[in-house]
Amino acid sequence: MAEKKHILFVDDDPAFLHGLRRLLFAQRKVWEMNFVLSADEALEETLQQHYDLIISDVSMPGKDGFELLGMLREREQTQDIPVIILTGGDELSYKRRALDMGATDLLNKPVSQEDLVARIWSALRLKSYQDELKQQKSLLENKVQERTAELEDSRLEIIWRLAKAGEYRDKETGNHIIRVGYISYLLAEQLGMDEEFKKLMFVTSPLHDIGKIAISDTILLKPGKLTPQERLDMQTHTTIGADLLRPDARQKNALRAICSLGLYQAVSNNENPLLRMAAIIALRHHEWWDGSGYPDGLKGDAIPLEARIVALADVYDALRSQRPYKPPMSEEKAMAIMHEESLRHFDPMVYDAFLKRQEDLQVITDQYADGTLDETLSLLQENSTKI
Numbered sequence: 001m002a003e004k005k006h007i008l009f010v011d012d013d014p015a016f017l018h019g020l021r022r023l024l025f026a027q028r029k030v031w032e033m034n035f036v037l038s039a040d041e042a043l044e045e046t047l048q049q050h051y052d053l054i055i056s057d058v059s060m061p062g063k064d065g066f067e068l069l070g071m072l073r074e075r076e077q078t079q080d081i082p083v084i085i086l087t088g089g090d091e092l093s094y095k096r097r098a099l100d101m102g103a104t105d106l107l108n109k110p111v112s113q114e115d116l117v118a119r120i121w122s123a124l125r126l127k128s129y130q131d132e133l134k135q136q137k138s139l140l141e142n143k144v145q146e147r148t149a150e151l152e153d154s155r156l157e158i159i160w161r162l163a164k165a166g167e168y169r170d171k172e173t174g175n176h177i178i179r180v181g182y183i184s185y186l187l188a189e190q191l192g193m194d195e196e197f198k199k200l201m202f203v204t205s206p207l208h209d210i211g212k213i214a215i216s217d218t219i220l221l222k223p224g225k226l227t228p229q230e231r232l233d234m235q236t237h238t239t240i241g242a243d244l245l246r247p248d249a250r251q252k253n254a255l256r257a258i259c260s261l262g263l264y265q266a267v268s269n270n271e272n273p274l275l276r277m278a279a280i281i282a283l284r285h286h287e288w289w290d291g292s293g294y295p296d297g298l299k300g301d302a303i304p305l306e307a308r309i310v311a312l313a314d315v316y317d318a319l320r321s322q323r324p325y326k327p328p329m330s331e332e333k334a335m336a337i338m339h340e341e342s343l344r345h346f347d348p349m350v351y352d353a354f355l356k357r358q359e360d361l362q363v364i365t366d367q368y369a370d371g372t373l374d375e376t377l378s379l380l381q382e383n384s385t386k387i
């Protein structure tokens with residue numbers, strides 16, 4: 001059997017309420033009816049108990065029916081309860097006001113049993129349609145949220161696996177990318193950047209060397225010094241990385257053709273801030289503050305801030321980590337080199353932020369010492385939810 005509907009009647013006249021009770025006696029199997037003598041009592045009742053419908057008189061001592069209606073509409077808990085207002089037959093202005101304030105229906109006193117029962121059923125039906133719609137809407141919203149979170153997770157995972165692929169080509173198997181991500185995040189924080197920028201730094205800085213996947217092994221793995229030509233070839237990892245991360249119009253059209261529109265927008269939007277920042281970092285992380293870097297010899301502020309941050313984070317972590325060709329450098333020696341580099345290579349503002357966060361950087365270096373691919377990925381997952 002369907003659950004009983006709860007209806008609240010409000011009228012200051014006990015005799016009128018008594019009449020209603022008698023009139024609706026037969027409905028008590030399907031309706032749970034409550035009768036109160038004032039607006040205050042009604043407000044109290046609606047806090048204690050869920051109601052599907054309220055039927056209220058207008059003229060009452062204390063708060064009148066309009067005030068009751070206004071207060072019900074203001075409270076989130078009661079704003080959707082249908083309210084039928086009972087008015088005297090001639091009170092035309094009352095009727096307009098009641099409807100303006102969000103009353104569901106109006107009834108003239110005295111009321112006939114047939115009319116009353118019919119109006120109550122119609123208000124209850126309306127309420128259940130509304131409830132159903134509301135439920136559907138919230139189900140849908142939850143589903144959308146879930147799907148968005150899933151998409152976001154898989155997008156991050158793809159980015160990190162891609163970053164790791166770049167590191168593998170360079171014979172780096174450690175946690176370099178997570179440390180660069182973390183250091184970049186800290187530097188951005190020290191520089192007073194907003195939440196969105198910091199998060200993007202954490203997620204996109206690991207992709208700085210992704211262009212290395214297109215550099216030949218003979219150059220990438222050459223043990224000795226590179227020839228001038230080889231050096232130039234190696235430097236193309238910046239422009240290749242940016243190309244990889246910035247899909248051109250043709251790629252975009254191809255993606256549009258194979259993906260459903262919603263998914264396409266979510267994963268491959270050219271304006272996606274994540275891919276845009278990743279591309280900037282890949283392109284500019286070897287530019288030097290004094291203009292002697294590559295690929296374009298940009299100088300000072302002309303180099304985007306995100307790239308100036310990663311330039312420092314990348315050099316610092318490379319000095320402190322073990323590579324196949326070198327042991328990790330002591331903190332002291334690394335700091336001496338960083339100082340020397342700061343004169344030409346780094347943005348003085350970023351270098352200053354770096355000096356101020358020494359303690360935190362030490363924690364990162366220790367906490368994210370080199371590990372396996374899976375360890376790195378799970379660390380990244382863990383930190384992306386924390387950050």
Ligand SMILES: [Fe+2]
Pocket residue numbers: 208209237285286
């Ligand atoms: Fe690089």
Ligand SMILES: [Fe+2]
Pocket residue numbers: 176180208209314
């Ligand atoms: Fe790097």
